[in-house]
Amino acid sequence: xxxxxxxxxxxxIYITKYIEFNEDGVSVGxxxxxxxxxxxxxxxxxxxxxIWVITNEVLSKEFKFIIPQTLFExxxxxxxxxxxxxxxxxxxxVYFVLELATTALDSLHKRFNAFKKVLEYTRFxxxxxxxxxxxxxxxxxxxxxxxxxxxxxxxxxxxxIPDTEELQEIYETTYQEIREEIxxxxxxxxxxxxxxxxxxSLFYFDKLLNQFWEYxxxxxxxxxxxxIYLWWxxxxxxxxxxxxxxxxxxxxxxxxDKGENILFVRRTNLKGATKDISHKLDLDYSIHEYSISxxxxxxxxxxxxxxxxxxxSEFLLSIKLHSFLTGKQHYYKSTNFGTKHLRTLLxxxxxxxxxxxxxxxxxxxxHFSQKDDVRIFTEEEKLLEPNEIMMHQLGxxxxxxxxxxxxxxFNPILxxxxxxHDDINTSYHYxxxxxxxxxxxxxxxxxxLKKGVINLNDEFxxxxxxxxxxxxxxxxxxxKTKFKEVDLGRCYSEKFIAGxxxxxMQIEGDCLNCGHIALKKGYRDEGIKKRRQEIEKxxxxxxxxxxxxxxxxNETNDEFAEFQRRxxxxxxxxxxxxxxxKKLLEGVANDxxx
Numbered sequence: 001x002x003x004x005x006x007x008x009x010x011x012x013i014y015i016t017k018y019i020e021f022n023e024d025g026v027s028v029g030x031x032x033x034x035x036x037x038x039x040x041x042x043x044x045x046x047x048x049x050x051i052w053v054i055t056n057e058v059l060s061k062e063f064k065f066i067i068p069q070t071l072f073e074x075x076x077x078x079x080x081x082x083x084x085x086x087x088x089x090x091x092x093x094v095y096f097v098l099e100l101a102t103t104a105l106d107s108l109h110k111r112f113n114a115f116k117k118v119l120e121y122t123r124f125x126x127x128x129x130x131x132x133x134x135x136x137x138x139x140x141x142x143x144x145x146x147x148x149x150x151x152x153x154x155x156x157x158x159x160x161i162p163d164t165e166e167l168q169e170i171y172e173t174t175y176q177e178i179r180e181e182i183x184x185x186x187x188x189x190x191x192x193x194x195x196x197x198x199x200x201s202l203f204y205f206d207k208l209l210n211q212f213w214e215y216x217x218x219x220x221x222x223x224x225x226x227x228i229y230l231w232w233x234x235x236x237x238x239x240x241x242x243x244x245x246x247x248x249x250x251x252x253x254x255x256x257d258k259g260e261n262i263l264f265v266r267r268t269n270l271k272g273a274t275k276d277i278s279h280k281l282d283l284d285y286s287i288h289e290y291s292i293s294x295x296x297x298x299x300x301x302x303x304x305x306x307x308x309x310x311x312x313s314e315f316l317l318s319i320k321l322h323s324f325l326t327g328k329q330h331y332y333k334s335t336n337f338g339t340k341h342l343r344t345l346l347x348x349x350x351x352x353x354x355x356x357x358x359x360x361x362x363x364x365x366x367h368f369s370q371k372d373d374v375r376i377f378t379e380e381e382k383l384l385e386p387n388e389i390m391m392h393q394l395g396x397x398x399x400x401x402x403x404x405x406x407x408x409x410f411n412p413i414l415x416x417x418x419x420x421h422d423d424i425n426t427s428y429h430y431x432x433x434x435x436x437x438x439x440x441x442x443x444x445x446x447x448x449l450k451k452g453v454i455n456l457n458d459e460f461x462x463x464x465x466x467x468x469x470x471x472x473x474x475x476x477x478x479x480k481t482k483f484k485e486v487d488l489g490r491c492y493s494e495k496f497i498a499g500x501x502x503x504x505m506q507i508e509g510d511c512l513n514c515g516h517i518a519l520k521k522g523y524r525d526e527g528i529k530k531r532r533q534e535i536e537k538x539x540x541x542x543x544x545x546x547x548x549x550x551x552x553x554n555e556t557n558d559e560f561a562e563f564q565r566r567x568x569x570x571x572x573x574x575x576x577x578x579x580x581x582k583k584l585l586e587g588v589a590n591d592x593x594x
Contacts, residue, residue, distance in 0.1 A: 002158035004028070004098055021091060021159045029094030036100065041279045047093065054105060056279040058247065058336055061109040063096065065089055067116055075124050081162050082124060091159040095151070104270065105279060111147050114138075118148055125156065127163045131174030141182050149175040201363075201390040202400055206232070208360070208389070212353055221353075224325045226303045227317050227342055228349050233296055234263070235397040239405070239418045242339045242394040244268060247285060248316040250304065253297055254289075261297035262289050317342070343394055350391050363390045486511065488527065489520040528580050535577045542570045 001018040002025070019025040029047070036042040036054070043053040043060075052063040069085050076082050096112055103111075121136045122129040134152060135145040149171050156164055209232055213222070222229075235245055247266040254262045266285040270277060278284055300316070307318040317337035322345075354360045363384070384390065402418060483490040484497050493503045493516035503516060511517050546566045 002095065002098070002154060005102065019158075021087075021094075025158075026090055026094060029090075029097050032097050032100075033093075036097070036279075039280070041100070042097075054100070054109075054279075056105045056284070057281045059106065059338065060335075061105055063109065063112055065093060067092070067119055071120065072124055075126060080124075080126070083159070088124075088159070091155060095155055095158060100277070100279065102277060104277060107147075111144065111151065114144060114148055115151055118152065125152070125161055125164050125167060127167050129167065131170045134171065134174070135178075140178060141185055143182065145178055146175060146182070149178070198390050198392075198396075199400075200384055201392065202396075204384075204389050205354075205392065206236075208354060208358060212357075216357070220325075223306050223321070225345065225349055225353070226306065227322070227337065228345055230300065230303060230316070231342060231346075231394070232397065233299065234265075234292075236401050236404070237292070238263075238265065238290055239398045239401040240265060241268065241398060242342065244285070246315065246317055246336075246338055246342060247281070249287070250307065250313045250316050252316055253300055253304075256291070260291045261294055263292045263297070263300070264289050339394060346392075346394065354389060359387065361385075361388045363388060483518075486517070488517060490518045492516050492518065531580055532577060535573050535580075539570060539573050539577075542566055542573065546570070 001020050004017050004019060019028050033042060033047045037044065041054060041056070043055060044051075050065050052065070054061055054063060067089065072082065072085050072088065082088065092115075096108065099108055117137070118134050119125075121133040131149065134148050135142070138145060153168060153171050153175070156168055209229065213229060217225070231242075231245055234240065234248075235242075244265065244267050249264060249266065252264045254264070256262050264287050266281075267288050268285055270284055304316070307313050307316075307321050310318060310320045310324055313320065315336060319335065319337040319341070322337055322341060350362055355362050405418065482494070482497055483492045485491075488511045491497070491511075491514075493514075495501075495503050496516070503514070
């Protein structure tokens with residue numbers, strides 16, 4: 001029997017029904033086929049067609065029900081009770097048409113094609129085959145393996161083959177083993193530390209992109225790389241998934257009653273364990289609106305003008321403009337600009353602009369395959385040289401943007417809404433690296449405040465002069481003649497010298513956070529380094545607490561208060577990190593002015 005989940009009418013409750021492979025079971029599959037046909041999701045006329053074309057209004061996929069009949073008949077001749085070949089094809093058709101209700105089209109298509117290979121590798125579930133034949137050709141921890149094993153078990157329940165009982169036990173055991181390994185791996189991955197260079201490269205890429213856009217890019221280059229520019233600028237302020245970003249509607253701008261620029265974006269409704277997939281854009285996604293800057297709105301308008309010159313487009317990113325600019329109008333079969341086009345364009349930008357034009361060495365993350373001109377970077381705490389950058393993936397900006405919302409005092413409800421809490425490992429992925437992001441953010445901030453540059457291999461040592469404000473602050477204390485020796489250096493607070501500790505109380509006796517103290521050089525270097533390490537650890541711990549809250553968030557008052565408290569803790573620690581780093585710079589400026 002095959003378990004089929006159906007949503008009850010006018011309710012969010014799902015009812016499980018069981019069907020057997022007989023005329024009634026096949027009729028259920030044909031009925032579902034006709035429903036999808038009427039909705040314009042399946043574009044074929046007949047259930048009996050060997051090739052089905054299925055669309056979700058964004059992409060179309062061919063499901064070719066062409067399986068090796070010669071191999072099937074060979075297995076039958078070896079006294080296996082497989083039934084007829086036509087029945088076996090019907091089983092597969094019924095199963096996959098019913099799976100459309102709960103599985104995204106692209107994912108289902110990949111599973112369908114992989115399943116056809118499984119039939120070959122297992123020789124139609126020959127009892128001498130193993131669970132390893134199902135996952136053949138893929139890494140063991142590939143989630144597709146779980147889906148395929150589950151598909152095999154469900155199809156063998158729907159269409160029982162007498163000699164496969166032991167094989168089903170093997171499939172079940174293999175499924176549980178791989179699932180446990182993936183769960184453990186995901187948990188460790190969520191808690192693993194990302195290389196510091198990855199966050200450093202975030203700010204460096206932004207600087208290079210801005211420089212290219214404002215000073216170096218030709219009109220043609222801007223037109224070509226506009227999708228990358230908009231992806232970077234939009235998804236670094238709104239934590240959109242790549243699949244959501246590429247579905248941004250063409251008419252995505254407006255102004256509200258306050259005269260603010262409003263951006264309309266699509267966000268998926270397909271979140272959670274129970275997904276009711278319609279394969280219709282307006283049902284599987286919903287439109288959300290957010291306020292954006294005038295500069296970003298003007299950039300979007302400029303790109304819209306370029307798109308209009310090449311015809312109408314339903315989405316902001318235009319496949320017509322992209323194919324025209326690449327000179328491959330007849331190469332692209334896709335009717336829409338998708339994540340694969342955006343990913344290819346990002347690779348081109350790294351290669352053609354950052355590597356070839358700017359002469360920057362490209363590093364890949366350690367789990368990526370090595371390419372020409374791209375090195376593998378594996379050291380967790382090592383910072384990159386000024387002429388090096390680590391390449392990002394499309395989904396990285398969602399991670400950075402989520403942390404940015406936390407650090408910049410956005411509404412906790414908005415943060416929770418973007419993050420979701422379906423998977424604790426995903427939440428860990430977002431918030432387990434806040435300490436490193438703050439560290440790199442502070443580096444970047446003080447690079448902008450000085451005329452020289454920071455040597456990133458020697459923490460905050462300066463090659464050239466720091467900003468005049470830091471020098472002036474250091475000289476101001478130095479000009480004072482009255483001070484009082486304390487454990488950490490010299491205190492120039494007039495109140496403290498006079499016996500009044502009110503200045504101390506304001507900073508809770510923490511001299512490192514006080515603007516009146518000139519730290520001893522040895523303590524300044526070692527003490528501040530140690531304090532920064534403590535704050536980085538505290539930030540990461542608060543991030544884990546935040547992830548735990550998100551994973552079980554039920555919108556109670558107590559949970560909301562705890563959520564706010566964790567965000568405030570993170571913001572307070574980030575500000576403290578910035579203050580003591582500034583003190584380190586001021587001390588260096590003071591040394592250099594002697």
